[in-house]
Amino acid sequence: MSAAAPALVRLPVWRARFVLAGLVVAFAVTAGRSLYLQAMRTDFLQEKGEERYSRVLQIPATRGRILDRNGEALAVSTPVQSVWAIPGDVQGTPAQLRRLSALLGLEPGELRRKLADTTRDFVYLKRQIAPDTAARVAELGLEGVFQHREYRRYYPGGEVTAHLVGFTGVDGAGQEGMELAFEPSLGGAPGSRRVIKDRRGHIVEDLESIRAAQDGRDLTLSIDGKIQSLAYAALKDAVAANRAKAGALVAIDVQTGEVLALANAPSYNPNNRARLSGGMLRNRALTDEFEPGSTLKPFTVALALESGRITPATRVHIGTGGLRVANHTIHDPHPETVLSVAQVIQKSSNVGAARIALALEARDMWDMFHRAGFGEAPALGFPGEAAGRLRPAESWRPIEQATMAFGHGIAVSLMQLAHAYTMFARDGELVPITLLKASQPAVGRRVISARTAREIRGMLELAVQPGGTAPRARIMGWRVAGKTGTAHKQENGGYAADRYIASFVGLAPASRPRVVVAVMIDEPSAGEYYGGVVAAPVFAQVARGALRALGVPYDAPLEPLPLPGEVEEAREST
Amino acid sequence: MAKLNLLLLLVLVVCALGLVTSQHKARRLFTELERIEARGRELDVEYGQLQLEAGTWGLHARVERVATGSLGMRAPDARHVRVIDLRGAR
Numbered sequence: 001m002s003a004a005a006p007a008l009v010r011l012p013v014w015r016a017r018f019v020l021a022g023l024v025v026a027f028a029v030t031a032g033r034s035l036y037l038q039a040m041r042t043d044f045l046q047e048k049g050e051e052r053y054s055r056v057l058q059i060p061a062t063r064g065r066i067l068d069r070n071g072e073a074l075a076v077s078t079p080v081q082s083v084w085a086i087p088g089d090v091q092g093t094p095a096q097l098r099r100l101s102a103l104l105g106l107e108p109g110e111l112r113r114k115l116a117d118t119t120r121d122f123v124y125l126k127r128q129i130a131p132d133t134a135a136r137v138a139e140l141g142l143e144g145v146f147q148h149r150e151y152r153r154y155y156p157g158g159e160v161t162a163h164l165v166g167f168t169g170v171d172g173a174g175q176e177g178m179e180l181a182f183e184p185s186l187g188g189a190p191g192s193r194r195v196i197k198d199r200r201g202h203i204v205e206d207l208e209s210i211r212a213a214q215d216g217r218d219l220t221l222s223i224d225g226k227i228q229s230l231a232y233a234a235l236k237d238a239v240a241a242n243r244a245k246a247g248a249l250v251a252i253d254v255q256t257g258e259v260l261a262l263a264n265a266p267s268y269n270p271n272n273r274a275r276l277s278g279g280m281l282r283n284r285a286l287t288d289e290f291e292p293g294s295t296l297k298p299f300t301v302a303l304a305l306e307s308g309r310i311t312p313a314t315r316v317h318i319g320t321g322g323l324r325v326a327n328h329t330i331h332d333p334h335p336e337t338v339l340s341v342a343q344v345i346q347k348s349s350n351v352g353a354a355r356i357a358l359a360l361e362a363r364d365m366w367d368m369f370h371r372a373g374f375g376e377a378p379a380l381g382f383p384g385e386a387a388g389r390l391r392p393a394e395s396w397r398p399i400e401q402a403t404m405a406f407g408h409g410i411a412v413s414l415m416q417l418a419h420a421y422t423m424f425a426r427d428g429e430l431v432p433i434t435l436l437k438a439s440q441p442a443v444g445r446r447v448i449s450a451r452t453a454r455e456i457r458g459m460l461e462l463a464v465q466p467g468g469t470a471p472r473a474r475i476m477g478w479r480v481a482g483k484t485g486t487a488h489k490q491e492n493g494g495y496a497a498d499r500y501i502a503s504f505v506g507l508a509p510a511s512r513p514r515v516v517v518a519v520m521i522d523e524p525s526a527g528e529y530y531g532g533v534v535a536a537p538v539f540a541q542v543a544r545g546a547l548r549a550l551g552v553p554y555d556a557p558l559e560p561l562p563l564p565g566e567v568e569e570a571r572e573s574t
Numbered sequence: 575m576a577k578l579n580l581l582l583l584l585v586l587v588v589c590a591l592g593l594v595t596s597q598h599k600a601r602r603l604f605t606e607l608e609r610i611e612a613r614g615r616e617l618d619v620e621y622g623q624l625q626l627e628a629g630t631w632g633l634h635a636r637v638e639r640v641a642t643g644s645l646g647m648r649a650p651d652a653r654h655v656r657v658i659d660l661r662g663a664r
Contacts, residue, residue, distance in 0.1 A: 062618075065625075073629045078622030079615070131619060156629025203608055204601060229634035477652030553657040 054196050061188035064216030068225040069437045074165050077151040081134030082127040088118040089144030103137050128152045159267035160232045163283040167270040181381050188216035220437040222258035230545040231261040238538045239265040242524035248285035250418040251517045257431040257442040287384045289411040293487030294348045295505050296407030298456050303368040304356045305452045312342040312455050316352045323351045325399045330354050345459040346468045348572035350406045357405030366393035371447045372420040374412050380435050386413040418518035421505050425513035428453040457481050461510045466567035473536035474561050475544040477554040482506025484531030499523050504535035508543045511555040515546045
């Protein structure tokens, strides 16, 4: 007999139905949920998923270089590393941290202080360190310490080109000078791309390039490194030798209107701007306006020559007691009582210039100054260019008309002055000036007739001959022409008795001018203060170097020049 | 029918293997690309530094100092320089 068969237990039917229904409901919920996720929220979920492994990377754009006209670098960007940390994550032995602070050049206390605030997620330990130091920091393998790449701007020219080139801030944007003026084209535009990274942070795959990085364009200036360097050295020496407050110099190529040199003293090192004051930063040649003094006389005389009232040989009565206009007396220290118009320029006579001016209409004089570019910024695109001060002719009193003839009551920048002199150098045409390298000769704008310009040039050449105000401006091998200026500085609405601005503007070679060089020395206080003694030698040095660098043929016999003091020098009236 | 299925299976396997290989190749080429790009950046850094170095060594003031100081050179005065005008010669 077999064992009794297990008894068949009849379960109630509802139990099976219940389980089935439960399964159906569970399945429906699952299906519904998956439908919801797949169909309705798919975009959101896919995005979240991608976020886990894909990253958008910034591609930094390289800033364009700034070059001189011969392609020598004046400003170059090179990558450097910046070290940052998440303070809460930094773990390291005291020895490691000491090593880190030594590498970064930080005091150990400073490093501790930076890492003390553990609530912060990001703190820079040191920005912009050299790549090899950065590599050694990375070798320490400290957790929570990271690096990222930045570009740092270096200026090989240093203080020589500081005022012109300017500099960038720590964020890489231009802050001064050409760096600021040409920020959009120099800066470029950073790009970005999306990539897939693996667990260790390596890039595995490029997903898409969102935006390609656009590198900044190089900027080629009109500056000639050789002439610039010479100009800065000569100016710096002159400022030091005359114990002057400051100085500025501009050299312009007459044929193209390009600025070949633009120097200022005192200067600063743009690579290390730890101790900078506002005075050092100013590009005086462009942003400062001053009363130019006698360097303005040729413009008044040119206007009188144009009107046909006088010729270079016309006699001008100087007298001995000065010239009384309204309640003021204009003085002249010269012994001569009668000078020709040419001698008025040669010896820089204030009375003579005033007499010539008083015979002219104020409106015509204003027009002459205006067409010479005074009272209007030169539009070089440089930040902070001075427009100078030229009051409307209607408001001139007779004494002002007289003093304006010798450059008082009107203010100009050195750049404007140099620019205006291009009209004498180019036979009457004023050439537009530029700080960028020009590819073709410039087209000038006629202001005075070629004949007048040549006559003025003849007078300016007399000024550098023995008996003129600036024999020290001469150079061996080339004829030069130019005009001195010695002006009292303005102070509290009046003129300071013992503070001067000495200047000289000249052109060379006189037979067929190629360069205009303007020099300004602010407050020479080592005894001498005449433009012919203080500023003219700087002109001579720079003009000689520039003519040699440009390969300009000689137009004068090659004879040694007499030493200063051996020839008769006229002292100009101030 | 079974033959066709077998054939399709074979094709599928071959395709799958091909996909794996090409994926692998793409990854390898990509790492290569990354490596070369990194090398390019390194060279860029070096170029920048060399440019700086050239700029610093070639400073006109320094050239002048070395020439007059340690080499005992001097700029010839105007009498020892002849300027030849090429425009006239042509």
